[in-house]
Amino acid sequence: MRLILLGPPGAGKGTQAQLLMKRYGIPQLSTGDMLRASVKAGTSLGVEVKSIMESGALVPDDLIVRLISDRLCDSDCLNGFILDGFPRTEAQATSLDQMLSDRGISLDCVVSITVDQRALVDRIVGRFTCKSCGIGYHETLNRPRVEGVCDACGGKEFFRRDDDKAETVMARLTAYIQQTAPIIPYYKEKGRFLEVNGMGEIEVVQELIVNDLEGRSK
Numbered sequence: 001m002r003l004i005l006l007g008p009p010g011a012g013k014g015t016q017a018q019l020l021m022k023r024y025g026i027p028q029l030s031t032g033d034m035l036r037a038s039v040k041a042g043t044s045l046g047v048e049v050k051s052i053m054e055s056g057a058l059v060p061d062d063l064i065v066r067l068i069s070d071r072l073c074d075s076d077c078l079n080g081f082i083l084d085g086f087p088r089t090e091a092q093a094t095s096l097d098q099m100l101s102d103r104g105i106s107l108d109c110v111v112s113i114t115v116d117q118r119a120l121v122d123r124i125v126g127r128f129t130c131k132s133c134g135i136g137y138h139e140t141l142n143r144p145r146v147e148g149v150c151d152a153c154g155g156k157e158f159f160r161r162d163d164d165k166a167e168t169v170m171a172r173l174t175a176y177i178q179q180t181a182p183i184i185p186y187y188k189e190k191g192r193f194l195e196v197n198g199m200g201e202i203e204v205v206q207e208l209i210v211n212d213l214e215g216r217s218k
C-alpha cells in the first residue's frame, strides 16, 4: 500500500500515519520527523533548516526531494509506505511522480484530512510527544492512559516541538494554504483521492480511512 496523507498542520496526519503503519506494516515517511532528527543530530542539513522550521516556513524543495528520494531506496519501503507531510508543493508533487515512475510503482490513494482552523491551533499548542518512540499526545484530547507514561513504549519523557507555538502555527497554516492546498486538485484528478473529516475522534477518523482503503465505504 502506497499512500499520501495531506492536511494542514495539526490535522492528524502523524497520528493517523502511526495507526496505518501498525495496521499495514509499512513505514511512515514523515519529512517533518526526518528534518527534526537532522536538527537534533546537528547535521549540515539540520543546521540549514533549523531557523526555517522555527519560523513555520517550508524548507527548500531540493533538500526535501533528496531526503525522500534516499529514503524510498530503503528496503522497508519495498512493500509500501505512508508519506506524511510530503509532497507539500507543486514541485515536490512533480518530483514524486518522477521518483515513482523511475521505480515503476504508483500511489494507491491520497488521503486529505480536513479540520476546522480553530481546532488546528488548539491541537498544536496542546501537543506533546514521547521522547523514546515519537508517539504524539495532547494535553486534553489524547492523554496517555497512565499519567506520565507512554501507552506504546512505557517511556516517561516527553517533549514539545519548537514550532508548536501559537504565533508559528499561523505561519505554518499560511504556508499550507498558499503552497500545499493548490496541489489537492492535481491529486483529485489524478487517481484515487479520499477526503476525510478529521474532526471526529482519532479512532473514528482511522475507521473512515481504513474502510475506504479496504473497500468498505458506503
Ligand code: AP5
Pocket: 007, 008, 009, 010, 011, 012, 013, 014, 015, 016, 031, 032, 033, 035, 052, 053, 054, 056, 057, 058, 059, 060, 064, 084, 085, 086, 087, 088, 092, 123, 124, 126, 127, 128, 136, 137, 138, 139, 141, 142, 163, 172, 198, 199, 200, 201, 202, 205
Ligand atoms: P511537519 O512535522 O510535517 O508538521 P505539520 O505538517 O505542520 O503537521 P503536524 O505534525 O503539526 O500535524 P499533524 O497533521 O501530523 O498532526 P498530529 O497527528 O501530530 O512539518 C514541520 C515543519 O517541517 C514544516 O513547518 C516545514 O518547515 C518542514 N517541512 C516538513 N515537511 C516539509 C516538506 N515536505 N516541504 C517543506 N518543508 C517541510 O496531531 C496534532 C495533535 O492533535 C496531537 O496532539 C494529536 O494527539 C491530536 N489529534 C490528532 N488527531 C486528533 C483527533 N482526531 N481528535 C483529537 N485530537 C487529535
